[in-house]
Amino acid sequence: MIPSDVLGRVYCLKIGDSTATGFAIDVDNRQYIVTAKHFAINLSDGTPLQLMFEGKWNNLGGTLVGHASGEIDISVLTLDGIASNPDLKLIPDQAILYGQDVYFVGYPYGSWGDSKTAFIGRPIPFVRKAIVSCVEDGPNGEHRNFLDGHNVPGFSGGPVVYSANPPYDFKVTSVISGYKFVEQPVYIGTKKTDATVQYNTGIIITYGIRHALDLINSNPIGAVIKK
Incomplete structure (x- = not known):
């Protein structure tokens, strides 16, 4: 269902731990x-950006393009060279509808699959499905898409994609930030304790891809694609 245009552009990254x-x-x-x-x-502290390739972490010559302002949880980087084949098409587009099926792709808890050959050394990402549950434009210009699904740590920074023209024309609409949690009491049997646990509500928080485009347009220093 998810084409190579999406899978071939997703990476497992590491900074420090x-x-x-x-x-x-x-x-x-x-x-x-x-x-x-x-x-x-x-x-910001000079810790290198690393990418998982052929079963090991490789240091990259990454340069910061920019961090989004305020609470917008998006950053854009550029590498010294091209990471993904430009023939793989993943177009930014926010033309989504309430209740629409979307998918998010990434590496939960730093986990991945290993195909030996299909991904040419790159780890295979996990794919999860959600629906567009709510859309919000905040007071400071932040655009959020709330999804109904189940997100866990490690998917942060991953693309939220949808099929604009089924089955294979996928576009990226937003970037995974995290999930909304509530504090729930912990019980021992039927007795309520003073301890609490962070309960995952299933509400996924994402920020619109337009924020990434704003950063790019304000500082267009990406690696040049040679024709």
Whole structure:
């Protein structure tokens, strides 16, 4: 169902002890890596960006394009070279509808599959399905899409995609940030304790891809795609 145009642009990234997901998009003949700001902010202390390839972490010559402002959980990076084949098409587009099926792709808890040959050394990402549950434009210009599904750590920074023209024409509409949780009391048998646990509500928080495009347009330094 999910075509190579999507899978071939998703990466497992690491900064220090933190892992997350990132994905490549092409804008004006340049390529960029989009990920979550709460992950990429760790680049500020000089810790290198690493990418999982052929079963090991490889240091990348990544440069920060920009962090989105305020609570918008998106950062854009550029590498010294092209990460994804430009023939793989993944177009940014926010033309989604309430209740629409979407998919998100990434590496939960830094986990992946291994196909030996199909991904040419890259780890195979996990795919999960959700629906568009709510859309919000915040007071400071932030655009959020709330999804109904089940997200876990590691998917942060991954693309939310939908099929604009089934079955294979997929577009990226937003970037995974996290999930809404509520504090629930812990019981021992029927006795309520003072302890609480963070309960995953199934509400996934994502930020619109337009924020990544704003960062790119304000600082267009991506790796040049040679024709």
